[in-house]
Amino acid sequence: MGILEGKRILVTGVLTDASIAFSVAKLAQEEGATVVLTGFGRLSLVERIAKRLPEPAPVLELDVQSNEQLDTLAARVGEHVDGLDGVVHSIGFAPQTALGGNFLNTTWEDVATALHVSTYSFKSLAVACLPLMKEGGAVVGLDFDATKAWPVYDWMGVAKAGLESCSRYLARDLGPHNIRVNLVAAGPLRTMAAKSIPGFKEFEDSWPAKAPLGWDLSDTIPAAKACVALMSDWFPATTGDIVHVDGGVHAVGS
Ligand SMILES: NC(=O)c1ccc[n+]([C@@H]2O[C@H](COP(=O)([O-])OP(=O)(O)OC[C@H]3O[C@@H](n4cnc5c(N)ncnc54)[C@H](O)[C@@H]3O)[C@@H](O)[C@H]2O)c1
Numbered sequence: 153m154g155i156l157e158g159k160r161i162l163v164t165g166v167l168t169d170a171s172i173a174f175s176v177a178k179l180a181q182e183e184g185a186t187v188v189l190t191g192f193g194r195l196s197l198v199e200r201i202a203k204r205l206p207e208p209a210p211v212l213e214l215d216v217q218s219n220e221q222l223d224t225l226a227a228r229v230g231e232h233v234d235g236l237d238g239v240v241h242s243i244g245f246a247p248q249t250a251l252g253g254n255f256l257n258t259t260w261e262d263v264a265t266a267l268h269v270s271t272y273s274f275k276s277l278a279v280a281c282l283p284l285m286k287e288g289g290a291v292v293g294l295d296f297d298a299t300k301a302w303p304v305y306d307w308m309g310v311a312k313a314g315l316e317s318c319s320r321y322l323a324r325d326l327g328p329h330n331i332r333v334n335l336v337a338a339g340p341l342r343t344m345a346a347k348s349i350p351g352f353k354e355f356e357d358s359w360p361a362k363a364p365l366g367w368d369l370s371d372t373i374p375a376a377k378a379c380v381a382l383m384s385d386w387f388p389a390t391t392g393d394i395v396h397v398d399g400g401v402h403a404v405g406s
Pocket of ligand 1: 164165166167168170171172173191192193214215216217241242243244245269294295296337338339340341342343344345346
């Protein structure tokens with residue numbers, strides 16, 4: 153019996169089979185969950201990728217900048233499952249001008265887009281799913297350690313710092329609903345989102361050498377395992393927390 157047996161899980165953020173969300177969906181199914189996916193924009197691509205999962209999973213459209221799509225999400229998810237036990241936020245975006253060493257020149261409009269999609273949406277998604285989580289459950293988001301100013305990560309780093317704070321406030325406000333809210337802070341992984349960061353190679357070159365456990369830039373399974381574990385019954389009293397899945401880089405000096 154898997155650790156998500158009988159659980160109903162919504163997974164956002166599948167774009168390719170390299171997406172962290174793809175591994176989360178795959179492992180969740182292998183651990184017994186019923187999975188519903190959301191995709192943004194290229195839905196036919198997401199549907200094609202979804203076919204590579206062990207079980208077929210419906211794909212619903214969700215642009216977290218669309219209030220209409222957020223307002224109808226619970227009803228649309230409710231056509232496939234009678235409730236949710238887990239929600240995975242695996243969404244991030246920042247305009248090119250907000251990344252890559254342009255920190256001092258980025259306009260508010262571009263910063264606002266990064267914060268809307270990457271930070272505020274954690275709250276929007278959780279609240280949109282609340283009507284389906286009557287028995288409680290778990291919300292998990294994907295983070296990149298925001299305690300430091302990294303090379304090239306720039307306003308995405310600010311967005312992740314906001315995500316970490318947002319997660320704690322959500323934990324405070326959703327705890328009374330018996331909903332746990334946690335983040336998985338992954339090390340760098342070669343996904344579409346990472347490839348769109350100019351200078352991402354700086355992370356690729358240094359991370360594996362710095363990590364006490366080593367680090368495989370192409371392996372999304374360790375981060376996905378942490379997401380699945382946090383949605384299971386094995387973290388019943390953990391909320392507002394950040395689990396680092398980075399080979400240990402956060403723990404050591406460079
Ligand atoms: N790749 C890394 O190095 C790394 C490390 C730590 C954390 N993360 C985080 O993991 C999460 C998933 O990213 P990934 O690396 O798997 O890359 P990815 O490109 O596969 O996934 C990013 C997802 O965000 C979605 N998205 C973008 N704008 C959206 C919008 N307006 N509405 C809804 N969805 C939208 C995209 O469709 C895509 O599915 C992100 O939060 C990212 O910041 C990534």
